[in-house]
Amino acid sequence: MRWPKGLPGLCYGGDYNPEQWPAEVWPTDVELMRRARVNLVTVGVFAWSRLEPQPGRYDFDWLDRVLDLLHDGGIRVALATPTASPPPWFSLRHPDALPVTADGVRLSHGSRDTYCASAPAYRTAAREIAAALADRYRDHPALALWHVHNEYGSTCHCEHVAVAFRSWLRARYGDLDRLNEAWTGSFWSQHYSGWEQIRPPRATRYLGNPSQLLDFRRFVSDELLEAYVEQRDLLRAATPDVPVTTNYVLGGWVPVDHARWSAEVDLVAIDHYPAEAGPGAEEQTGFAADLARSWARHGQRTGRAGRTASGATNRDTSGGPAWLLMESAPNLILTPGRMHAKEPGRMTRHSLAHVARGSRGAMFFQWRASRGGAEVFHSALLPHAGPDSRAFREAVSLGALLDRLSEVDAGTVRASVAVAWDVSSWWAMQATVLPSAQLDYLAEVSAAHRALGRAGHPVDFVTDGDDLFGYALLVLPALYLVSDRYASRIRDYVAAGGHLLVSYFSGIADEHARVRVGGYPGALRDLLGIRVEEFHPLDPATRLPLSDGSTGRLWAETVRLTGATPSVSYLGGLLDGQPALTRHGYGDGVAWYLSTRLDDDPYRDLLARLAETAGAAPTCPAAPAGVEAVRRSTAETSWLFLLNHTDSPQAVPVSGVDLLTGAHVDIVRLPAGGCAVLRED
Numbered sequence: 001m002r003w004p005k006g007l008p009g010l011c012y013g014g015d016y017n018p019e020q021w022p023a024e025v026w027p028t029d030v031e032l033m034r035r036a037r038v039n040l041v042t043v044g045v046f047a048w049s050r051l052e053p054q055p056g057r058y059d060f061d062w063l064d065r066v067l068d069l070l071h072d073g074g075i076r077v078a079l080a081t082p083t084a085s086p087p088p089w090f091s092l093r094h095p096d097a098l099p100v101t102a103d104g105v106r107l108s109h110g111s112r113d114t115y116c117a118s119a120p121a122y123r124t125a126a127r128e129i130a131a132a133l134a135d136r137y138r139d140h141p142a143l144a145l146w147h148v149h150n151e152y153g154s155t156c157h158c159e160h161v162a163v164a165f166r167s168w169l170r171a172r173y174g175d176l177d178r179l180n181e182a183w184t185g186s187f188w189s190q191h192y193s194g195w196e197q198i199r200p201p202r203a204t205r206y207l208g209n210p211s212q213l214l215d216f217r218r219f220v221s222d223e224l225l226e227a228y229v230e231q232r233d234l235l236r237a238a239t240p241d242v243p244v245t246t247n248y249v250l251g252g253w254v255p256v257d258h259a260r261w262s263a264e265v266d267l268v269a270i271d272h273y274p275a276e277a278g279p280g281a282e283e284q285t286g287f288a289a290d291l292a293r294s295w296a297r298h299g300q301r302t303g304r305a306g307r308t309a310s311g312a313t314n315r316d317t318s319g320g321p322a323w324l325l326m327e328s329a330p331n332l333i334l335t336p337g338r339m340h341a342k343e344p345g346r347m348t349r350h351s352l353a354h355v356a357r358g359s360r361g362a363m364f365f366q367w368r369a370s371r372g373g374a375e376v377f378h379s380a381l382l383p384h385a386g387p388d389s390r391a392f393r394e395a396v397s398l399g400a401l402l403d404r405l406s407e408v409d410a411g412t413v414r415a416s417v418a419v420a421w422d423v424s425s426w427w428a429m430q431a432t433v434l435p436s437a438q439l440d441y442l443a444e445v446s447a448a449h450r451a452l453g454r455a456g457h458p459v460d461f462v463t464d465g466d467d468l469f470g471y472a473l474l475v476l477p478a479l480y481l482v483s484d485r486y487a488s489r490i491r492d493y494v495a496a497g498g499h500l501l502v503s504y505f506s507g508i509a510d511e512h513a514r515v516r517v518g519g520y521p522g523a524l525r526d527l528l529g530i531r532v533e534e535f536h537p538l539d540p541a542t543r544l545p546l547s548d549g550s551t552g553r554l555w556a557e558t559v560r561l562t563g564a565t566p567s568v569s570y571l572g573g574l575l576d577g578q579p580a581l582t583r584h585g586y587g588d589g590v591a592w593y594l595s596t597r598l599d600d601d602p603y604r605d606l607l608a609r610l611a612e613t614a615g616a617a618p619t620c621p622a623a624p625a626g627v628e629a630v631r632r633s634t635a636e637t638s639w640l641f642l643l644n645h646t647d648s649p650q651a652v653p654v655s656g657v658d659l660l661t662g663a664h665v666d667i668v669r670l671p672a673g674g675c676a677v678l679r680e681d
C-alpha cells in the first residue's frame with residue numbers, strides 16, 4: 001500500500017486555507033496547484049468557526065465544493081480536524097475551557113490554541129466536530145490522510161488540569177509516600193499528606209520543585225496524547241484504511257514526547273522551521289529530519305507508525321518508517337526580529353535534505369499567502385505577488401523535481417552511528433537551576449549531530465527502548481537523567497562490543513531528577529571507569545588548553561580514574577594534568593568520556609576517529625566541505641543526494657544516473673546552491 005493512500009510518489013503541497021478566500025479563487029488555486037504538480041494539500045486546519053458557525057449547526061457546503069474541486073484536479077487531501085482553534089461561541093459558552101497560565105490568568109479568545117485540553121467541554125466538542133467530519137467525508141475520494149489538530153502543545157494550569165494531573169500521578173506512583181520520595185518532598189517543606197494538596201505548578205515565590213515540573217511536562221504530553229488518541233480512534237473507526245496523524249512542532253519548545261507519541265500515529269509528520277538564517281539552517285534541517293526518521297522507527301517498533309489498518313507495514317512498498325515533512329516555510333527563515341528571504345534554490349535544497357533522510361515528500365505552510373490575519377506576511381508557495389514571481393517558479397520546478405525522484409521512496413537511510421535523544425533529560429534540565437546557564441540540552445545534542453554530520457556520517461537518534469546493538473558508535477550528549485534500566489542497556493551494548501562516547505552532564509540523576517551520589521556520573525561510573533568529583537563551569541570567554549592542541553570551553557571537571565586511561569589532559573590551571581578525555585575497555589567494547597565542550601572542528605575530528613575505529617563509514621568521502629551527501633538505499637539500489645550548500649560550484653567524483661537529467665555521469669557537477677540525486681552504479 002502506498003502511503004498516504006493513493007499517492008503515486010512523493011507528496012508535494014501544503015496547508016490550503018480556502019476559507020480565507022472567495023469561492024471564485026478556488027478553481028484558480030487548483031489550476032495553479034496542477035501547474036506546480038501539487039498532489040496533497042492539508043485542508044481545514046483552522047476552519048472550525050466556518051464548519052460549525054453555531055453550536056451543533058454545521059456548514060459543510062463550502063468544504064464539499066473545495067474537496068470536489070481538488071478531487072477533479074487530481075489532488076488528494078489531508079483533511080484536518082480544526083480542534084486547535086475553537087470558535088468564539090465555544091469560548092463564550094464554556095469559559096472554564098479557556099486556559100489558565102501559571103500566573104493564574106485566564107486567557108481570552110482572539111488567537112488560536114486557546115483551550116484547555118483537560119476541560120470536559122472542550123474534549124466533547126473536539127470529538128463531535130471530528131466525528132461530524134468523519135461522517136461527512138468518510139467516502140470522499142479525495143481523502144488520503146487525516147490530520148488531527150495542529151501542533152499539540154498548549155498547556156493550562158486550571159482546576160480541570162489539577163484533577164487530571166492528580167489522577168496521572170496516582171497512576172504513576174500509587175501512593176503519596178512514593179511521590180514524596182520521588183519529588184524530594186522533604187526539601188522546603190513540600191511533603192504532601194493528601195492528593196488534593198497537589199496542584200499543577202503555578203507561579204511560586206521562588207524556585208519550583210524540579211521533579212514536580214518534570215512530571216508536569218510528562219503529564220501534559222500524555223494528556224494531549226489522550227486527546228489526540230480520542231480523535232484518532234473515532235476517525236479510524238469511520239475510515240479504517242485512511243492513515244491518521246498529527247503534525248509535531250519542533251524547535252526549542254518541545255511540549256510533547258515525540259518518540260512516545262510516534263507509537264500512536266500512522267505516519268510521523270513534522271513541521272520544521274530553522275531558526276538560523278546562515279548555514280546553521282541546513283544543519284538544523286538535517287537534525288530535524290534525522291529526528292523525525294528516528295521517531296518514526298521508534299514508533300514502528302513500539303506501536304503503529306507505518307502500519308495500515310490491515311496490519312501491513314509501510315515496508316511493503318517503501319523503505320523505512322513512514323514520515324513526512326508536513327510544514328516548512330517556502331521562502332523565509334524566521335529569526336527573532338526579522339524574516340529572511342530564502343535565497344533562490346534554498347527551498348529546494350531544504351526540501352531535498354528532508355527527502356534524502358526519508359521524508360515521503362515536502363509540504364509547506366502554506367499554499368497561498370494570506371491577505372489578512374496574524375500571519376499575513378508569512379511566505380507561501382503562491383506569494384502575494386502571484387504566480388508571476390520567482391518564488392512560484394521555484395515552487396513549480398520543485399514539483400517537477402519531486403516528480404522525477406519518486407523512485408527514491410523505496411530506499412531507507414542506514415546509519416551506523418546513533419546519538420541518544422531524551423526529552424526527559426531536556427525537560428529536567430529546563431526545570432532546575434543548572435551549574436551553568438550555558439548548559440543547554442538541545443545545544444549539546446545538536447553539537448554532536450553537527451560534528452558527525454560534518455564528518456560525513458548519517459545519524460540515527462535513539463530513545464530509551466530502542467535497539468542499540470546495530471550501531472557501531474553511540475554518543476550520549478548531556479543525557480542528564482538515566483534510569484537503572486537504561487544504564488544497564490547501555491552497559492550491555494558496550495559489553496557486546498559497542499563503542500560509546502559519553503559527554504559531560506550525562507548519567508547524573510535518576511528518572512525523578514534526583515542526583516545519584518558517590519561521584520558523577522552515577523549511572524555510568526563503572527562503565528566509564530571514572531569518578532567525577534567536581535564540576536568546573538567556565539566563564540563563556542574561557543578556553544582551557546588541552547594536551548592534543550585543542551581547547552575545552554564551557555565546562556570542565558575533576559575526573560578521577562578508576563580503570564579508564566587518560567587520552568587527552570587539561571594543560572595548566574587548576575586541572576593541570578588531569579584527564580579531559582578518557583578511554584575504558586569494557587567487555588568487548590570501549591567507553592569514552594569527554595569532560596569538556598570541544599569546538600566544532602576538534603569535536604568533528606574526535607567523532608570521525610571514534611567512528612572509524614568502531615567501523616562506521618562516512619556516506620561519501622569524496623564530497624567536498626559544504627556539500628551534504630545523504631544516501632537512501634534498498635538491498636539492490638542506492639540513491640545518493642548531493643546538496644551544495646556553498647556559493648561556489650562543486651564537483652563530486654561519483655558515478656551513476658543523474659535522476660534530474662537522466663544522464664549517466666562519472667562526476668557530478670553542482671552549481672552554487674545546486675543539488676543532484678544519483679542512482680548509483
Ligand code: GLA
Nearest residue numbers: 150151271273327365375378
Ligand atoms: C506552525 C503552524 C502553522 C503556522 C506556521 C507558521 O507550523 O502549524 O499554522 O502558524 O507555524 O510558521
